[in-house]
Amino acid sequence: MENMKSHKTIHRSLRNLLVAMLAVLPAAVSAGPSGQAMSFTCAGCHGTDGSSVGPSMPAIAGMDPEVFVDAMKAYREDERNASIMNRIAKAYSDEQLKEMGWFFASQRLRLFPQPYDPVLAEQGARLHDEYCEKCHEKGGRPGDAGTLAGQWMPYLHYSMEDFLDGKRKWPRKMKRKVDAAIEEAGDKAIPALVNYYGSQQ
Amino acid sequence: MTNLKRRTFIQAAGAAAALGTLGFPSLVLGAARRVVVVGGGVGGCTVAKYLRKLDPKIAVTLIESKPAYTSCFMSNEVLSGERTLQSLTFGYDGLRGYGIDVLQDTVVGIDPETRQVQTAGGRAFGYDACVVSPGVGFKWDAIEGYDEQIANQSIPHAWYAGPQTQLLRNQIKAMPEGGHVIIVAPPNPFKCPPGPYERASQIAMYCKHHKPKAKITILDAKDAFSKQGLYIEGWTKLYGYGTDNSMIQWVSAAAGGAVEALDPSTRTLSGLVEDFQGDVVNIIPPQKAGAIAFGADLVDGDWCPVDKRTFESSRHKGIYVLGDASSAATMPKSAYAANSQAKVAAAAIVAGFQGKTPDDPTFVNTCYSVVGEDFGISVAAVYRLNAETNTIESIPGSGGVSPANASPEIRKREVSYAHSWFKNVINDMME
Ligand SMILES: Cc1cc2nc3c(=O)[nH]c(=O)nc-3n(C[C@H](O)[C@H](O)[C@H](O)COP(=O)(O)OP(=O)(O)OC[C@H]3O[C@@H](n4cnc5c(N)ncnc54)[C@H](O)[C@@H]3O)c2cc1C
Numbered sequence: 267m268e269n270m271k272s273h274k275t276i277h278r279s280l281r282n283l284l285v286a287m288l289a290v291l292p293a294a295v296s297a298g299p300s301g302q303a304m305s306f307t308c309a310g311c312h313g314t315d316g317s318s319v320g321p322s323m324p325a326i327a328g329m330d331p332e333v334f335v336d337a338m339k340a341y342r343e344d345e346r347n348a349s350i351m352n353r354i355a356k357a358y359s360d361e362q363l364k365e366m367g368w369f370f371a372s373q374r375l376r377l378f379p380q381p382y383d384p385v386l387a388e389q390g391a392r393l394h395d396e397y398c399e400k401c402h403e404k405g406g407r408p409g410d411a412g413t414l415a416g417q418w419m420p421y422l423h424y425s426m427e428d429f430l431d432g433k434r435k436w437p438r439k440m441k442r443k444v445d446a447a448i449e450e451a452g453d454k455a456i457p458a459l460v461n462y463y464g465s466q467q
Numbered sequence: 468m469t470n471l472k473r474r475t476f477i478q479a480a481g482a483a484a485a486l487g488t489l490g491f492p493s494l495v496l497g498a499a500r501r502v503v504v505v506g507g508g509v510g511g512c513t514v515a516k517y518l519r520k521l522d523p524k525i526a527v528t529l530i531e532s533k534p535a536y537t538s539c540f541m542s543n544e545v546l547s548g549e550r551t552l553q554s555l556t557f558g559y560d561g562l563r564g565y566g567i568d569v570l571q572d573t574v575v576g577i578d579p580e581t582r583q584v585q586t587a588g589g590r591a592f593g594y595d596a597c598v599v600s601p602g603v604g605f606k607w608d609a610i611e612g613y614d615e616q617i618a619n620q621s622i623p624h625a626w627y628a629g630p631q632t633q634l635l636r637n638q639i640k641a642m643p644e645g646g647h648v649i650i651v652a653p654p655n656p657f658k659c660p661p662g663p664y665e666r667a668s669q670i671a672m673y674c675k676h677h678k679p680k681a682k683i684t685i686l687d688a689k690d691a692f693s694k695q696g697l698y699i700e701g702w703t704k705l706y707g708y709g710t711d712n713s714m715i716q717w718v719s720a721a722a723g724g725a726v727e728a729l730d731p732s733t734r735t736l737s738g739l740v741e742d743f744q745g746d747v748v749n750i751i752p753p754q755k756a757g758a759i760a761f762g763a764d765l766v767d768g769d770w771c772p773v774d775k776r777t778f779e780s781s782r783h784k785g786i787y788v789l790g791d792a793s794s795a796a797t798m799p800k801s802a803y804a805a806n807s808q809a810k811v812a813a814a815a816i817v818a819g820f821q822g823k824t825p826d827d828p829t830f831v832n833t834c835y836s837v838v839g840e841d842f843g844i845s846v847a848a849v850y851r852l853n854a855e856t857n858t859i860e861s862i863p864g865s866g867g868v869s870p871a872n873a874s875p876e877i878r879k880r881e882v883s884y885a886h887s888w889f890k891n892v893i894n895d896m897m898e
Contacts, residue, residue: 299829299851306517306810307831307849309895310803311888319894322880323887349869349880350833350847357849357865420883427876 301365304358308366317376322420328375328408331367338363340435347433375408377416382464386454390462393451397443398459406463411437415466422460430456499526500820503584503594505574505759507531509802510600510789512562512896513809519565521817528568528592530584535559536897539659540802541889542628544837546636547669555628561898577763579783596816599765599780600789600805601757602627603658609753610651611728622731622748626658635749639670642746645680649736649745651726652687656770657754658791658800660693661846665836666749668698671706671714672839684716686736686743687724688753693799694836694844694868701838726750756792770794775857777815777825778808787812798850798859802892804832828852830859835885843881844869 305316308326312318316327326334340346341355358366394405398414406414414422428434429444436444447455502518504511507529515529537556544550559569572586577597584592605624607614618624623631623638639648648670652663667683674681692698702708702715718724723740730737735744755761755769765771765780771788772781778793780786789812790805798804807830815825830850837843848866850859869881 297827299827303810303814303826304829307807307829310806310831310892311833311884313891314895314898318887319890319898321887321890322883323891349877349884350845353847353865353867354831354833354849355865357862418887424880 301369305366305369315373316370320418324421327373330410331371334367335363347428382461386458386461387465390458393447397447414463419464426456500595501526502596503592504529504598506600510805510809513806514598515567517813532573537628539628543666543669547673598787601759603754603791604757605752613729638747646746648683648747650685651750653751653753654688661836664698668838690719697844701842705839760792778812841879
């Protein structure tokens with residue numbers, strides 16, 4: 267188990283290095299807009315280079331490139347509950363999504379303070395350690411299970427609502443863990459977790 | 468250096484200096500490239516910021532008439548009392564932080580031959596590239612009896628956010644219980660196609676709570692409008708649209724909504740079929756490119772034609788026109804569109820300075836409207852260039868408006884995203 271974990275970590279840092287290298291290479295000689303140009307168009311909603319200034323649009327800077335591509339594909343195929351992203355994602359090919367994924371992966375995520383309930387956040391911290399940390403490592407910092415730490419709270423609420431209402435497919439094992447957290451903390455579980463992530467800087 | 472060589476060198480330097488007076492000094496001598504941006508609105512601020520982001524060696528000067536920017540977007544929320552004008556006003560220090568020289572002055576002329584911009588303050592600025600994003604101007608002669616002075620004093624257009632927005636808000640607050648508000652909506656094309664209908668919605672949202680017997684009539688120069696189905700869904704749900712008691716009435720051009728004249732003393736509007744009298748009248752006049760676009764010979768008709776790959780003027784090389792003033796159909800005249808076009812122009816200018824061909828452009832527009840409490844709607848599009856026809860086309864299969872009869876949860880989220888869009892587009896422009 268220990269072995270597997272360190273293996274995974276090495277794999278990930280190698281991959282991130284590769285991603286960073288690819289992002290600075292000039293775009294392949296092909297017609298069509300550059301990854302940077304496509305990514306720039308997102309800033310009107312997600313902030314310059316993907317660091318949203320809130321209060322509800324999610325930050326996408328520093329996002330794991332595979333998480334980005336999976337999310338966009340899910341929107342494109344109408345497999346994820348959307349307000350607007352399904353309409354936008356339909357404009358992009360797999361290749362273009364990859365280029366945008368690389369762009370955002372190589373941006374530094376800037377976090378901004380948001381108001382949160384410290385009591386709930388403390389309870390959330392405990393729930394997180396117990397049920398979430400295994401996949402959402404380091405308190406939910408950007409990684410291959412998405413960005414939770416410092417993410418805008420309304421967006422986290424919407425995401426949890428969608429999971430719980432069956433409008434978004436649960437990632438492997440997540441439902442069991444969330445059910446267990448709710449079993450322990452009842453109605454407070456989700457607000458506590460959301461406040462914990464929102465409290466992170 | 469031999470004498471001969473030295474002489475050639477001196478001659479070359481002399482030629483370079485002579486060219487310098489023609490406006491190409493930096494191209495010849497390799498000094499910092501200079502870009503002068505005219506207008507510190509959405510297009511102007513964004514292009515200035517992204518030029519510096521893409522190449523910090525470029526010297527950027529932004530010339531803006533006003534000391535601060537007051538955004539039109541979200542200004543309809545001032546009418547409902549949801550926000551103040553103050554919350555829409557932003558200074559230029561953020562841009563100064565990017566090393567941009569922001570000056571308060573008004574540009575009165577641009578000479579494409581000598582590559583110089585002249586200001587009302589008597590200053591002249593040489594440029595390697597000039598970007599113009601002056602917004603819209605109004606056609607004051609379109610409605611008889613209406614003029615700029617009346618707009619400032621009693622019958623606001625409030626189509627630039629500022630004192631007129633506050634005047635309109637005050638008039639709505641002061642009107643009688645069962646007061647009648649008239650909004651005159653302009654013909655296409657105009658700034659913010661869903662704007663007049665969002666305005667009616669925001670006024671209705673206020674009246675629903677404070678003056679429930681009030682009526683709002685939209686007199687339209689058109690027979691259809693942006694996001695129409697969704698507005699009507701919202702109005703039906705929130706303001707009784709379609710019943711005898713509806714708070715909002717929409718009179719299409721075909722039904723006599725086109726207005727020909729105003730009697731300001733009685734606030735009476737003459738349509739083709741009948742007259743309309745209001746307690747509060749808001750006239751949004753027909754539009755054209757801002758004055759400097761005409762002054763600098765950048766227009767063809769009412770708007771400025773551009774090369775859609777770069778947003779360089781089709782009339783004068785070295786001058787780029789962005790945003791509302793440009794002729795960029797099928798993109799609407801919106802803040803998101805101006806922001807998106809600005810990044811394409813910035814990349815094209817940088818590529819040009821490096822002697823490279825600009826990449827294919829890509830554009831997005833996203834526009835939210837808040838129809839009422841917990842009822843937000845949007846339109847989105849991703850565009851590409853059709854190089855053969857020099858047109859911007861929406862990518863097939865993508866974009867469109869929010870779905871009809873979406874869940875209350877989604878409508879509510881779109882209100883929250885509308886407000887978050889506002890913060891982020893301001894951030895991307897000038898912070
Ligand atoms: C009520 C309303 C609601 C709106 N809502 C939305 C919305 O929700 N979403 C959206 O995307 N868009 C919205 N818009 C549209 C948006 O405001 C415009 O499309 C956008 O501002 C266009 O940017 P621009 O750079 O072309 O012009 P502007 O932002 O208007 O900027 C032009 C600037 O140039 C300056 N200027 C002009 N001439 C000169 C000169 N000669 N010298 C120096 N300075 C000069 C002006 O002072 C001004 O600051 C709305 C508009 C209105 C009226």
